[in-house]
Structures are given as structure tokens and as C-alpha cells.
Amino acid sequence: MPAALPIDEKLSFNKFRDEVLNDYRIACISREASLSGRKEVLTGKAKFGIFGDGKEVAQAAMAKFFKPGDFRSGYYRDQTFMFASGLATVEQFFAQLYADPNVDHDPFSAGRQMNAHFSTQFVNQNGDWLDLINLKNVSADIAPTSGQMPRGLGLAFASKSFRNIEQLKQFTNLSNNGNEVCFVTSGDASTSEGHFWESVNAAGVLQIPMAIFIWDDGYGISVPKKYQTIKASISQALSGMQKVDGTNGINIYVVKGWDYAGMCESFEEGIRVCRETHTPVLFHVEEMTQPQGHSTSGSHERYKSSERLDWEREWDGIKKLREWIIDNALAAGEELNEIELRAKEHVRESKAKAWEKYLAPIKEQVNKTFDLINNLANNLPTGQAGLPQQAGQLQRLSTELASNREPLRRDVLRILNAALDLAGDSDAAFWAKDFYNDLLKENKNFYNTHLYNEGPKSALKVPEIKPVFKNDSETVNGFEVLNKYFDQLFTHNPKCVAFGEDLGQIGDVNQGFSGLQAKHGGERIFDTGIREVTIMGQGIGLAMRGLRPIAEIQYLDYLLFGLQPLSDDVSTLHYRTFGRQSCPIIVRTRGHRLEGIWHSGSPMGVVINALRGMYVCTPRNMVQAVGMYNTLLQSNDPGLIIECLNGYRLKEKLPANLLEYTVPFGVPEIIREGSDITIVSYGSTLRIVQDAVELLERSGISCEIVDVQTLLPFDIHHKILESLKKTNRIVFVDEDVPGGAAAYMFNKVMEEQGGYRWLDSSPKTITAKSHRPAYGSDGDYFSKPNVEEIEAVIKQMMKE
Ligand SMILES: Cc1ncc(C[n+]2csc(CCOP(=O)(O)OP(=O)(O)O)c2C)c(N)n1
Ligand SMILES: [Mg+2]
Numbered sequence: 174m175p176a177a178l179p180i181d182e183k184l185s186f187n188k189f190r191d192e193v194l195n196d197y198r199i200a201c202i203s204r205e206a207s208l209s210g211r212k213e214v215l216t217g218k219a220k221f222g223i224f225g226d227g228k229e230v231a232q233a234a235m236a237k238f239f240k241p242g243d244f245r246s247g248y249y250r251d252q253t254f255m256f257a258s259g260l261a262t263v264e265q266f267f268a269q270l271y272a273d274p275n276v277d278h279d280p281f282s283a284g285r286q287m288n289a290h291f292s293t294q295f296v297n298q299n300g301d302w303l304d305l306i307n308l309k310n311v312s313a314d315i316a317p318t319s320g321q322m323p324r325g326l327g328l329a330f331a332s333k334s335f336r337n338i339e340q341l342k343q344f345t346n347l348s349n350n351g352n353e354v355c356f357v358t359s360g361d362a363s364t365s366e367g368h369f370w371e372s373v374n375a376a377g378v379l380q381i382p383m384a385i386f387i388w389d390d391g392y393g394i395s396v397p398k399k400y401q402t403i404k405a406s407i408s409q410a411l412s413g414m415q416k417v418d419g420t421n422g423i424n425i426y427v428v429k430g431w432d433y434a435g436m437c438e439s440f441e442e443g444i445r446v447c448r449e450t451h452t453p454v455l456f457h458v459e460e461m462t463q464p465q466g467h468s469t470s471g472s473h474e475r476y477k478s479s480e481r482l483d484w485e486r487e488w489d490g491i492k493k494l495r496e497w498i499i500d501n502a503l504a505a506g507e508e509l510n511e512i513e514l515r516a517k518e519h520v521r522e523s524k525a526k527a528w529e530k531y532l533a534p535i536k537e538q539v540n541k542t543f544d545l546i547n548n549l550a551n552n553l554p555t556g557q558a559g560l561p562q563q564a565g566q567l568q569r570l571s572t573e574l575a576s577n578r579e580p581l582r583r584d585v586l587r588i589l590n591a592a593l594d595l596a597g598d599s600d601a602a603f604w605a606k607d608f609y610n611d612l613l614k615e616n617k618n619f620y621n622t623h624l625y626n627e628g629p630k631s632a633l634k635v636p637e638i639k640p641v642f643k644n645d646s647e648t649v650n651g652f653e654v655l656n657k658y659f660d661q662l663f664t665h666n667p668k669c670v671a672f673g674e675d676l677g678q679i680g681d682v683n684q685g686f687s688g689l690q691a692k693h694g695g696e697r698i699f700d701t702g703i704r705e706v707t708i709m710g711q712g713i714g715l716a717m718r719g720l721r722p723i724a725e726i727q728y729l730d731y732l733l734f735g736l737q738p739l740s741d742d743v744s745t746l747h748y749r750t751f752g753r754q755s756c757p758i759i760v761r762t763r764g765h766r767l768e769g770i771w772h773s774g775s776p777m778g779v780v781i782n783a784l785r786g787m788y789v790c791t792p793r794n795m796v797q798a799v800g801m802y803n804t805l806l807q808s809n810d811p812g813l814i815i816e817c818l819n820g821y822r823l824k825e826k827l828p829a830n831l832l833e834y835t836v837p838f839g840v841p842e843i844i845r846e847g848s849d850i851t852i853v854s855y856g857s858t859l860r861i862v863q864d865a866v867e868l869l870e871r872s873g874i875s876c877e878i879v880d881v882q883t884l885l886p887f888d889i890h891h892k893i894l895e896s897l898k899k900t901n902r903i904v905f906v907d908e909d910v911p912g913g914a915a916a917y918m919f920n921k922v923m924e925e926q927g928g929y930r931w932l933d934s935s936p937k938t939i940t941a942k943s944h945r946p947a948y949g950s951d952g953d954y955f956s957k958p959n960v961e962e963i964e965a966v967i968k969q970m971m972k973e
Pocket of ligand 2: 389
């Protein structure tokens with residue numbers, strides 16, 4: 174430091190110097206974590222590793238501007254950011270690498286995710302949102318490239334909602350007037366995904382505080398960016414989106430990944446404007462490197478030229494930061510050497526601690542198993558034929574387990590199971606069996622829990638309240654039931670927001686929201702572009718920040734466009750964070766019948782298999798639909814509600830307690846009693862079934878019709894079995910392809926409920942044809958189950 178500086182300048186110089194050296198320290202720690210993490214994989218202590226080497230300096234710079242209340246939606250390269258923000262320790266980083274299922278050790282995913290897939294806690298055990306405004310918030314990473322973009326858009330969009338919706342000002346734990354920025358990170362190659370373009374376009378249109386950092390290392394695994402991006406430059410490709418005076422758009426900065434000072438300057442300015450004015454910003458961070466290549470599955474020498482590899486070594490960000498520190502007389506080489514040494518030590522110690530903690534409970538299981546098996550070997554009942562041989566085999570098993578230096582939980586169970594097989598039913602096996610069952614239970618808790626909320630915010634714990642009909646209850650069209658409901662909902666629940674294509678001004682294509690934008694405001698009920706992926710993303714971000722979005726997909730067939738974020742992000746969120754983040758999004762759509770391939774599909778098998786982790790509701794009419802909305806709104810679970818297209822003009826009695834009544838999930842309703850056959854169906858198909866039943870009754874066949882109401886969950890109290898016990902015949906009807914949701918229902922009732930024991934004739938499914946439904950009324954008739962077909966199949970079954 175120049176000796177002649179006045180005292181206050183000396184102080185601020187010292188502060189600056191300390192900050193720079195701290196960044197250098199973190200960068201070195203992070204690099205060492207990458208280098209030694211890779212070794213852990215190569216020596217077999219971890220399964221797979223992906224690391225943030227080469228991205229350290231940029232992330233140390235980025236973390237400076239990440240404030241309490243902010244959000245991150247990023248990807249697997251961001252360990253340095255996590256260390257620099259104080260959101261991850263090196264020990265936790267290694268715990269996740271080892272797949273330690275103890276959530277205290279790996280707080281990001283409880284061993285459920287690959288390494289470097291981070292998160293922070295958003296909700297407590299009761300499902301209440303924490304004071305996110307005082308926390309630095311990291312939404313849980315996912316592996317699909319660009320999958321973080323729609324969620325990032327939504328998290329940023331929520332700031333806009335908090336800033337502009339008067340009713341939300343009261344939630345001071347969730348937002349400070351919308352000043353929160355969502356930091357989004359992405360690799361250069363991932364910008365080739367449609368998700369990226371859709372998200373950036375939407376951000377520029379919406380004007381939201383989304384700050385995108387592109388870590389450009391020139392490659393997506395082995396594929397260089399000339400094959401990925403127009404002009405091999407994402408900032409050039411995006412240049413038409415640059416905001417100028419009087420337009421919307423985004424601000425774009427181009428910086429170098431080794432230029433610490435330049436990045437600090439650009440990030441400071443870009444983030445400040447983004448926070449204040451909600452102008453999205455994109456930082457194209459070029460010239461980054463990958464010292465160890467993409468991941469532990471392969472080496473980059475296979476596809477990078479030696480010139481490129483030389484260049485990467487020369488332009489390594491940490492090397493350049495070191496040179497810059499020395500050139501600017503902030504520290505001498507020796508001091509930096511010392512920092513590097515300490516960083517290595519810190520990583521070594523942290524790694525050892527993580528491994529020890531990971532292994533200790535398994536070692537304990539191994540020791541106990543060892544004792545139990547030896548005890549078994551010594552106490553097998555005498556006089557049993559072949560005993561000495563069994564005892565020897567048991568001892569071999571215990572020795573095998575004891576000599577395994579890196580035992581897994583499954584090794585313990587495998588050995589224990591083999592020992593139990595040998596021991597047969599002897600009394601001596603009692604304790605070993607008991608321990609085996611304990612371990613199964615413990616592992617179930619580690620690996621098979623939290624798919625849905627299990628505590629007080631579970632949708633399955635919402636008490637049933639029946640709709641109340643008065644003598645003078647009005648009879649109205651189905652869409653009017655919804656319209657009156659949504660009106661009351663938006664009057665009473667300030668956290669509700671609804672949006673989708675044509676949902677704002679005209680109030681959706683079936684008038685459920687008709688007139689409500691004018692009444693409740695365009696910030697709460699609004700139109701979006703035609704962009705299903707990011708409509709889902711908007712819903713995801715709003716829900717994760719504690720609001721109650723109803724995100725609409727115009728028709729069920731177009732849900733396929735929005736399915737990826739629902740399947741990969743929403744459905745896995747609660748599971749992959751061990752219950753520490755929740756996304757109570759309600760996805761609203763309509764479907765099943767409107768003639769033509771893309772307006773009458775019913776891909777329910779696709780939906781229910783892709784969305785384990787969401788609830789899937791198929792109301793037969795709008796009164797039921799309202800009850801399902803109410804159930805979801807009282808819970809933290811995400812759900813999909815498919816309103817039936819043939820229900821909007823159906824005449825229904827309007828319940829008097831629209832906001833109160835609920836439909837319990839997983840509880841079928843018998844909508845017509847009968848004694849000869851049970852017909853199981855849902856949604857709009859029920860109308861066809863009802864018509865067929867009229868014909869069948871005339872032939873003296875008495876049909877019981879069961880509306881399953883929700884496909885996920887499915888008949889949790891086995892009500893269908895009760896019906897089957899009475900009728901001894903069953904048919905499952907829907908409009909999905911053969912092997913789709915009807916087959917799912919079939920499987921549930923036959924296998925899970927043991928329905929096969931009660932059959933007098935072979936059980937059947939009636940479905941649509943394998944092809945998509947043809948256009949027009951005849952196309953519909955010959956593509957989907959029709960009244961006459963249902964009648965014929967059931968008559969045939971009655972003859973069996
Ligand atoms: C949807 C999807 N496709 C493919 C992959 C496999 N994959 C993982 S990382 C990756 C390359 C990503 O490159 P880039 O975005 O430049 O990030 P980098 O790893 O270089 O930081 C690919 C193809 C994936 N995870 N998700
Ligand atoms: Mg890349």
C-alpha cells in the first residue's frame with residue numbers, strides 16, 4: 174500500500190484488499206475441491222463428479238452482488254458461488270459427492286442428487302415459508318440443461334408481482350417491494366435449448382429482475398459452440414433484444430471470465446439497474462476454461478486440440494487473478510502461496526470429515542451385522558442336517574462384509590439377506606431379521622419419502638367439506654360455477670394469481686375468468702404469450718416464493734409443451750430437497766372432447782406417469798372442479814386440474830359455500846349404484862358411460878358407475894374393491910390409448926387392491942384407438958369409446 178495515503182483511504186484500501194484476497198482464497202478452495210473431488214470419483218469413493226473449475230473467479234465476483242432476499246436458479250457449475258455466498262461448506266459439498274443421505278450432512282438434497290446440485294431451505298417442517306427476505310435463496314438445481322431457465326423466469330417474475338400488486342405488500346417476509354433479483358446461470362451450449370430462448374424473450378417482454386450469467390467455456394461436453402450458437406456468440410445472437418430508450422428488452426454485457434475487475438464492475442452496474450428498474454440483464458462471460466474437462470465421465474483431451482488446451486492453461490482465471498493481485502500490489506507472491514496452501518489443507522480436512530461422517534453409520538451397521546451373523550453361526554439349532562456347512566457359509570459372509578473397506582448400505586442388506594436365507598426359520602435368526610427390517614425402514618426414510626408433503630400441508634390431510642345446496646340454489650352453466658368461484662377466490666385470497674393464453678382480457682376461452690381482470694386487476698389475472706414452458710415456469714417461481722398461482726394451459730394436448738418443467742422440476746422438487754422446498758402450483762387445463770387431433774387428446778397415461786409428485790385431478794363437472802381447487806389451495810402440494818370440455822355448458826346447481834367445500838383426493842365417488850358390473854371411469858368419458866348405462870339398464874343389466882375423481886392419488890381406501898365385491902365384474906373406461914390410464918387403473922385394482930379374487934368374468938378396459946382422434950363427430954365416434962361399444966362389451970361380459 175502506498176505509505177502516503179490518508180487514514181480513511183488506507184482503511185478503505187485495506188477493506189478492498191481483504192475482499193480481493195478473500196475472493197482469491199475462495200477461488201483456490203473451490204479449485205482444490207474440484208481437483209480432489211475428481212480423485213474421489215476416480216478412486217471409487219463417489220459415483221460421478223461434475224465440478225466448477227474454471228468458473229471460480231466469475232462466481233466470486235457474482236456472489237458480491239447476491240443480497241439477502243435474492244434467488245438463484247442455476248446449474249451444476251456453481252460451487253464457488255455457493256462457497257462465496259456462505260451457502261455451502263466444503264464438507265457439505267463432499268457429503269453430497271458421497272451421496273450421504275443424512276440431510277444434516279448434505280442439506281442440498283439429502284444424498285438424492287448428484288454433486289453440485291444445490292438448494293437452500295424455503296419452508297419449515299410444517300410447510301410454512303421461512304423469512305425468505307432475510308435469506309439468500311437457492312432454488313434446487315436440476316440436471317436437464319436449461320431446465321433452470323423457466324423457473325428462474327418465474328422467481329424473477331414474482332418480484333414484479335410483489336412490487337405491483339397492492340394486496341401482496343402485507344407479505345413482508347416474502348418480499349421487500351420486489352427488490353429481489355433472481356440470478357440465473359447457464360452454460361454456453363445450453364443456450365441452444367428452446368427453454369433458453371423462450372425464457373429470455375419472456376423476460377424481455379415482462380421486464381423482470383432476472384440476471385442471467387452465461388458461463389461460456391466454448392463447449393457443451395465435446396461439441397464446440399460453432400455448432401451451438403449463431404455466430405458462435407450468444408451475446409451477438411441476442412443483440413436484437415438489447416433494450417434501448419423507449420423499448421422493452423434486456424441489457425447485455427460481454428465480459429471475460431478471467432477479468433476479475435472487469436466482471437466486478439459490469440456485475441455491479443447490471444445488477445443495480447436490474448434491481449431498481451426490473452430490466453433483465455444478461456452477462457455473457459466469455460473465455461472461461463474447464464481445467465478438468467466436462468465431468469468425471471471422460472477426458473477433454475479426446476476433443477480439444479493441444480492449442481486449445483494450452484490456451485486454457487494460460488488463461489486460467491485463478492492464474493490471471495493472481496497476476497492481477499501482484500501487478501496491483503495488493504499482495505506479494507508469498508502471501509498468495511500461503512493462501513493456496515491453506516486452501517488445500519482446508520479442503521483435505523473438510524473432505525476427510527465428510528467421509529468419516531458418511532461412513533460412520535454404515536460402519537456401525539456393518540459391525541452390528543458382523544456380530545449378528547457370527548452369533549447366528551454359533552447358535553444354529555443343533556441336529557439340523559448340513560449345519561457345519563451353513564455355519565461356515567455364514568462366517569464367510571460376515572468376513573466378506575467386514576473386509577469391505579467402502580461398504581454401502583445395500584452391501585449390508587445383501588449380506589444380511591443371504592445370512593437369513595441360510596438360517597431359515599431358526600429362532601437364532603430373530604434378531605438378525607429384526608435388524609434387517611429396521612434397516613429397510615431406515616433406508617425407506619432416506620430414499621423413498623417426501624415425494625409429496627407429508628405434514629400438515631399435505632393435500633391428503635385437507636378435511637372434506639361437502640358442498641351446500643339450498644332450496645333456492647341457482648342452476649347455472651358449468652363455466653358460471655367457475656366464474657363465480659374465481660371471483661370469490663380472488664376477493665378473499667390475496668396470494669392468488671392466474672394467467673395463461675387468452676385468460677386475461679377475455680377471461681379464458683371458456684369464460685371461467687370472464688370479467689375478472691377488470692374487477693381484480695391486470696397484475697393478478699392476465700394474458701401471457703404462447704409459451705407453455707414459461708407459463709409453467711412463471712407458476713413455478715411464484716409458487717416457490719409463497720404465492721398461489723393458477724397457471725393455465727389452454728388445452729390438455731398442449732400440456733405436452735409444458736410437461737418438461739412439471740415433470741423434471743415441479744414433480745421432483747419436494748423429493749429432491751427432502752421436503753425443504755415446495756411448489757404449490759395449480760396447473761389448470763381443459764380437455765378430452767372437442768374433435769380433432771390436437772383438441773381432444775387424452776394422454777392421461779403420459780401425464781400420470783410423468784407427474785408422480787403432483788396430484789392429477791379429473792373432475793367430471795365444475796362443482797367437483799371447484800372442490801379440487803379448494804383442496805389444493807389449502808395444501809402445499811402441486812396439482813393439475815383438467816376441466817372437462819363437455820362440462821362448461823352443463824347445467825349445475827350452484828353451491829352456497831363455494832370457497833369452503835373440498836373434494837378429498839383419492840376418494841372415488843359412486844355416481845350410480847348397481848349390482849351386475851362396476852364401471853370405473855373419470856372426467857368427460859363419464860357422460861358417455863352414463864348414456865351406455867341407460868341402454869344397458871333397459872336390457873336388465875344393473876351398472877355401478879365409479880368416478881375415480883383423481884388419478885393421482887388413486888382410490889386410497891380401495892372403494893372400487895368394495896364395489897367389485899358386490900358386482901364381481903369390472904370394466905375400466907377412458908379415452909386414452911390402449912395401455913394408458915385405463916391400464917393404470919386396471920393395475921391398481923387388480924394388483925394393489927387384489928381385485929382378481931372377486932371376479933366372475935375377465936376384467937376389461939375400453940379405451941380410444943391407438944391413433945390420435947380423427948376430426949369431426951364421426952372421427953370422434955370411431956376414434957374414442959362410444960356408447961354402443963361400451964354397451965356391446967358389457968353385454969358380452971355378462972354372458973361369460
Ligand atoms: C436436456 C439435456 N440434454 C442433455 C444433457 C446432457 N448434458 C449435460 S451437460 C451437457 C452440456 C452442457 O454444456 P454447457 O451448457 O456449455 O455447460 P458446461 O457443462 O459447459 O458448463 C449436456 C449435453 C442434459 N443434462 N440435459
Ligand atoms: Mg459450456
